[in-house]
Amino acid sequence: MNPSGFPGEPYPVLVFGTPIAVLAAALVFKLPSIVRLWRDPLRRAAGGLLLLACGIFVFAAPPSIAWTNRVTGVPNIAAPLVYSLLIAFCGASLLLMIAWRGGHTGHSARSARARRAMRWVAVGHAGVIVALWALFGLAEAPVERRRDLDTYYARTPFMRELIVVYLLAHTTSCVLTYRLIRNWIHTAGLDVWLRRGLQSLAVGYAANLVFDAAKGTAVVARWAGRDLDPLSTELAPAAAGVAAVLIATGFVLPHAGQYLRDRWRIRRDHSRLGPLYDLLRTATGRGVPFSVRATPELRLTRRETFIRDALLQLARHFDEELRRRAYGAAEELGYGPRRAEALAAAVTIRDAIAARAQCRLPSPQVTDHGTDLLTDLLQSIEAVSEVLSHPDEIEAVRTLATAPAESLHVHE
Structure with missing residues (x-):
């Protein structure tokens, strides 16, 4: 052995x-x-x-x-x-x-x-x-x-x-x-x-x-x-x-x-904010420059900062009345409160982008509510971004919200 x-x-x-x-x-x-x-x-x-x-x-x-x-x-x-x-x-x-x-x-x-x-x-x-x-x-x-x-x-x-x-x-x-x-x-x-x-x-x-x-x-x-x-x-x-x-x-x-x-x-x-980022980047004509060295945390922070800055620029064009009517329209279409808020916000943002492009000045009442509306939007940017992936839902809410008053039954 x-x-x-x-x-x-x-x-x-x-x-x-x-x-x-x-x-x-x-x-x-x-x-x-x-x-x-x-x-x-x-x-x-x-x-x-x-x-x-x-x-x-x-x-x-x-x-x-x-x-x-x-x-x-x-x-x-x-x-x-x-x-x-x-x-x-x-x-x-x-x-x-x-x-x-x-x-x-x-x-x-x-x-x-x-x-x-x-x-x-x-x-x-x-x-x-x-x-x-x-x-x-x-x-x-x-x-x-x-x-x-x-x-x-x-x-x-x-x-x-x-x-x-x-x-x-x-x-x-x-x-x-x-x-x-x-x-x-x-x-x-x-x-x-x-x-x-x-x-x-x-x-x-x-x-x-x-x-x-x-x-x-x-x-x-x-x-x-x-x-x-x-x-x-x-x-x-x-x-x-x-x-x-x-x-x-x-x-x-x-x-x-x-x-x-x-x-x-x-x-x-970062991915969830993509639809809202793309919409605002198209509207403003600029975006966040890509950097290979940027960490995932930094990319997310930059995207969030860009979205907040872009919404701040649109704040004077926000229409509180349109948002209120859009929320009621979303409820009438059967959406829950959180989804209705996100859809109403998406309609409001799209309207603000169009108003800015047309140099359409908001009414004094709209201006008074712009800051409060911006605050609400900044707290729900992920939800708003998510509904932007469903343009059919947004269009249905917008159509009902902008229809003649007698055709919209808003539940206050």
């Missing part, structure tokens, strides 16, 4: 490469917000946690284990190093969840309990790491094992205790983190993307428990004189890889979801 514990064929890169790639991608995605909001300790902690998780898989890969052992000259010293990183990750995860949830609750009593819990978590995990190195120093493990160290040394004094300590600590920490996340998921009023992120984290930590169960079962089997090593060498690493991907996804989802939702809203609002 190969002393390294390797089978004849190369170990699949997928088991270690995929989590490293996903964790690195998640870290790169969050890096801009971490740098921009560097004073936020939770963002820094989340970035550090992703970096730590990535480091675990880098150092746990068999080639890295061989390199660490060779550079230090100590056989199997990579074991306590990887286990320490793993315990540190679990402790940091639990600390982050406690702090994260405490920050969202904002309750002073809960915050005080959270701080006490965080101190216990930090001390407990630090104690486990010290114990791992102490046990390794007392153990005799001269044969390098890159993949099956847990089962190979399952009955070796002090190495046996080292393996049991790290598995119990890892299991306990994952159970506590899982329960904390599950309780948080059921909290009312959570943002939908935060809830989805927590769900991904919960499944990720549940997958970590599969890792512990597989490793523990293989170790106990060795104590009983049986060989279930594939559970430790094949199933456990795969479960850890799945857990890493899910945890990385859980940390990224709230930020990514909020980002995508904001982008979608901005583009939706």
